[in-house]
Amino acid sequence: MNKCKRCECLPQYMEQAGVLYLSPPMEPTFKSIEKALENEPFRLNQEDKNIFEIPLDGNNAKRLFRGLQRCLNDMELADTKCLFLPQGAAFGIEHMVKVTALGEFISVCDNRWFTDLLRDERLESWFQPIVHAESPTEVFAYECLIRGKSENGETIFPDALFGMARSSELLFFLDRLCRQTAIKDASKHNISAKLFINFNPTSIYNPVHCLKSTLRTIKECGVSYDQIVFEVVETDRIQDVEHLLTIVSFYKNMGFGLALDDLGAGYSSLNLLHRIQPDFIKIDLELIRDVHKNESKGVIVRNLLAIARDLGIQSIAEGVEQIEEWQWLKANGADYTQGYLLAKPSPVPPDPAM
Structure with missing residues (x-):
């Protein structure tokens, strides 16, 4: 039986500048994320145009999170998958276990003291x-x-x-x-x-x-x-x-x-x-x-x-x-x-x- 990722590692939070990858579950959620990012720098992944790549650091994180929470409902926050990679890190198969729900990632970052x-x-x-x-x-x-x-x-x-x-x-x-x-x-x-x-x-x-x-x-x-x-x-x-x-x-x-x-x-x-x-x-x-x-x-x-x-x-x-x-x-x-x-x-x- 495969290991449950919830049993293996704590969800990550943003410890340094990097890139936040977002994968929305459907087109309406994609549009909502676009709206939340209208004043934020981002690009779409070259290989999969349904994945957002968003530069993230201590200066824009809170503003970005609040914008996403305003534009997405609770179900969309739960169904949108996200992955944060530090600046310069290349995506690899080992990062799959770190993929989490966007709402969970935001909550963990907001409550870093508890994760620590x-x-x-x-x-x-x-x-x-x-x-x-x-x-x-x-x-x-x-x-x-x-x-x-x-x-x-x-x-x-x-x-x-x-x-x-x-x-x-x-x-x-x-x-x-x-x-x-x-x-x-x-x-x-x-x-x-x-x-x-x-x-x-x-x-x-x-x-x-x-x-x-x-x-x-x-x-x-x-x-x-x-x-x-x-x-x-x-x-x-x-x-x-x-x-x-x-x-x-x-x-x-x-x-x-x-x-x-x-x-x-x-x-x-x-x-x-x-x-x-x-x-x-x-x-x-x-x-x-x-x-x-x-x-x-x-x-x-x-x-x-x-x-x-x-x-x-x-x-x-x-x-x-x-x-x-x-x-x-x-x-x-x-x-x-x-x-x-x-x-x-x-x-x-x-x-x-x-």
């Missing part, structure tokens, strides 16, 4: 313990929570990282680097407990190829497959359930554990429960907040715990911040708990302390 972060692998894992509900000082597992680092050392939190990854069409690269970083950092700290590692199924195209680097990292770090639990996140964004089930089957066949995150946060996670058949469910923190004094939440969580027991699935309550919440969860049969009451996430795996 991925290239430099400026991520680190912070660890939060998951403890036995009956014995809250006994660590069962650690969830690996990702943080980014800016060039000046400031912490970048997940919402900013994943928001930028989506807008730049770089979700695959971020999600892959998060998995690799979690495994490497856990290995550095010699964690022997289970590791809960988030994965976003919408970022994986073909599990056999897209997860090769993750499997290689696991092998290099000497981590056993049964120590790792992959946690399905953002189930509300999943549109292709059959694709998700293919990924889940791949993980299970390899011997990894599987967890379904944020159960109860929406219809999608509940609907997936019987199809995924996870080893663990994580009950959404909004349901856990004040569960000891909110009758409606109590009924819902009590029934979720009962469903998990009946299906042979172990339960984890997230976001536990009050001792009364922990006491309620313990009394109602939760298997494990996680939250600030027990320990905050830290770059060094913390010991739980009630």
Whole structure:
């Protein structure tokens, strides 16, 4: 099977002056690009008159990009293929893997700091313990929570990282680097407990190829497959359930554990429960907040715990911040708990302390 170019290299951005090649998908898009370039220097390729060759440098890039965005709709930006080559570089077959969508190229150039972060692998894992509900000082597992680092050392939190990854069409690269970083950092700290590692199924195209680097990292770090639990996140964004089930089957066949995150946060996670058949469910923190004094939440969580027991699935309550919440969860049969009451996430795996 051929390699997927998305799995092999980050999209390029413009690091120096050069030539931007544009190949529009159809005649109307060709005309729209001509209109956007009416005040810009360009020529048509000698061998293929449907390909634009546009000189590009730091002085005209932003103006050119804004003109193209004004004249092309989102579909045209996605369907127009582009390639940037530094000045003096001759096109060769090796450049084919660098061909990308025009909209993606513009986004990557506009958000260069994020691409640099991925290239430099400026991520680190912070660890939060998951403890036995009956014995809250006994660590069962650690969830690996990702943080980014800016060039000046400031912490970048997940919402900013994943928001930028989506807008730049770089979700695959971020999600892959998060998995690799979690495994490497856990290995550095010699964690022997289970590791809960988030994965976003919408970022994986073909599990056999897209997860090769993750499997290689696991092998290099000497981590056993049964120590790792992959946690399905953002189930509300999943549109292709059959694709998700293919990924889940791949993980299970390899011997990894599987967890379904944020159960109860929406219809999608509940609907997936019987199809995924996870080893663990994580009950959404909004349901856990004040569960000891909110009758409606109590009924819902009590029934979720009962469903998990009946299906042979172990339960984890997230976001536990009050001792009364922990006491309620313990009394109602939760298997494990996680939250600030027990320990905050830290770059060094913390010991739980009630």
